Amino acid sequence: MAEYACLVVEDSAMMRQLLVFALARIKKLKVTEAEDGVDGLRKLAQGQFDLIITDINMPIMDGLKLVKRVRSDEKHKDVPIIIITTEGSTEDRQRAMSLGANAYIAKPIQAPQVIAKVKELLDIR
Amino acid sequence: MSDEKETDSAASGPSSAGDSSGVLEGVQEREAFVRTFLRKGMEFTEDLLRENESLRADLDRLRVENGRLRTQVASDEAIRDLLRTVEGLEEERTRLLERSSELEASRRQQVDLYGEIEREMNDLANLYIASHHLHTSLSVSSVVQHLRDMVHQLVGAECFVIYLVDADGLRARPIAQAELDPSTLEPIVLDGHPLGDACLTGLPRIRESNLDAGSLDDPLAIIPLLADGKAVGVVSIISLLEQKGDWAEVDRALFRLLGAQAGTALIAANLYSAVPSPGEALADLGQKLDVSALNNPEGAK
Numbered sequence: 001m002a003e004y005a006c007l008v009v010e011d012s013a014m015m016r017q018l019l020v021f022a023l024a025r026i027k028k029l030k031v032t033e034a035e036d037g038v039d040g041l042r043k044l045a046q047g048q049f050d051l052i053i054t055d056i057n058m059p060i061m062d063g064l065k066l067v068k069r070v071r072s073d074e075k076h077k078d079v080p081i082i083i084i085t086t087e088g089s090t091e092d093r094q095r096a097m098s099l100g101a102n103a104y105i106a107k108p109i110q111a112p113q114v115i116a117k118v119k120e121l122l123d124i125r
Numbered sequence: 126m127s128d129e130k131e132t133d134s135a136a137s138g139p140s141s142a143g144d145s146s147g148v149l150e151g152v153q154e155r156e157a158f159v160r161t162f163l164r165k166g167m168e169f170t171e172d173l174l175r176e177n178e179s180l181r182a183d184l185d186r187l188r189v190e191n192g193r194l195r196t197q198v199a200s201d202e203a204i205r206d207l208l209r210t211v212e213g214l215e216e217e218r219t220r221l222l223e224r225s226s227e228l229e230a231s232r233r234q235q236v237d238l239y240g241e242i243e244r245e246m247n248d249l250a251n252l253y254i255a256s257h258h259l260h261t262s263l264s265v266s267s268v269v270q271h272l273r274d275m276v277h278q279l280v281g282a283e284c285f286v287i288y289l290v291d292a293d294g295l296r297a298r299p300i301a302q303a304e305l306d307p308s309t310l311e312p313i314v315l316d317g318h319p320l321g322d323a324c325l326t327g328l329p330r331i332r333e334s335n336l337d338a339g340s341l342d343d344p345l346a347i348i349p350l351l352a353d354g355k356a357v358g359v360v361s362i363i364s365l366l367e368q369k370g371d372w373a374e375v376d377r378a379l380f381r382l383l384g385a386q387a388g389t390a391l392i393a394a395n396l397y398s399a400v401p402s403p404g405e406a407l408a409d410l411g412q413k414l415d416v417s418a419l420n421n422p423e424g425a426k
Contacts, residue, residue, distance in 0.1 A: 012274045012278060013258065014255065014258045014274040014278065014279070015274065017254045017257075017258075018254050021250045022247075022250070086283075086366060106368045107278055107281060107366060108278060108279055108280065108281035108366070110247055111243070111246070111250065112240075112243050
């Protein structure tokens with residue numbers, strides 16, 4: 001029985017699958033997928049999530065706008081957000097963190113790194 | 126002295142009286158002897174008593190000393206017992222420390238092994254997902270997009286170009302790129318170009334050092350995309366993401382996968398795009414799979 005719900009927002013199907021595969025290793029976690037920011041907002045409106053993982057560069061609504069919208073949403077304003085960035089240190093990452101993201105993972109992503117970060121934010125032993 | 130005087134006066138008397146005086150002298154001598162004997166005996170007894178008293182005192186002293194020594198011996202024995210126990214405990218402690226070291230080494234080995242398995246699983250997942258997406262895409266644009274994702278998101282390339290090789294194998298034309306202005310990219314004449322060498326041999330060329338100094342004419346990695354042993358495309362990686370300092374082992378596996386599968390995936394998607402529906406794409410499959418073809422796989426080509 002899953003104890004935590006995680007929303008993965010990523011436009012690349014390949015990357016999404018990679019993230020879902022990594023997160024499947026955390027047994028207490030149920031993962032929901034969204035293809036972009038708008039789809040992410042739709043999924044957020046339909047459910048309750050304990051964690052959001054979002055890419056920054058996405059069509060229609062990018063990760064930065066999504067972070068901003070989530071932080072202004074009463075229902076999910078306190079939900080931890082992990083952003084996935086291309087660069088090790090960029091303005092986008094700094095901006096996302098200033099908008100309220102809790103952590104970041106730089107590409108190319110590694111499953112152990114994702115798992116560790118998620119466990120840390122959800123306080124899963 | 127008085128006894129001697131009495132003896133002298135008795136000796137100077139008449140002879141009749143001499144006998145009696147002789148007896149008297151004898152008696153006196155015996156008495157003197159007895160008195161002397163008794164006196165000496167008394168003195169000797171007193172000496173014995175003193176000696177006895179002294180010996181008693183010595184005996185008491187020795188008894189006290191003996192008692193003290195007995196206590197000390199008992200105490201020493203207890204200390205020896207304690208020392209033996211301490212020695213035993215020290216040996217046990219050493220043994221436990223050795224066992225603890227062994228267990229710690231074993232634990233570290235397990236952690237390393239677990240980490241290695243984690244990395245292997247991660248690498249296999251990357252390869253599986255990359256292969257899955259390449260071969261489940263039925264449009265050329267999707268295949269190219271997946272190629273881009275593989276090179277950019279899985280390998281961690283920042284700037285790269287994907288080329289298609291002309292049917293005659295003389296030129297390579299850019300079909301996708303990242304971090305480059307498409308208008309600046311032109312077809313490449315393969316003869317004499319590093320890309321041409323890789324396409325000709327079918328072998329990837331991967332630079333092992335100076336990974337921050339790639340260019341279009343001297344890329345960091347060139348991966349020919351093969352179909353039936355012939356290069357139909359080529360991926361040229363110019364630069365890597367800032368946080369990626371070196372190639373990972375999985376990158377080389379991804380390059381091998383790209384080289385072996387991306388070319389055929391492109392061809393399959395391109396052929397599929399020429400037919401309007403999946404059913405029609407398989408329309409003549411029955412004819413190709415006749416009994417003679419199944420019995421002679423070479424003839425099915």
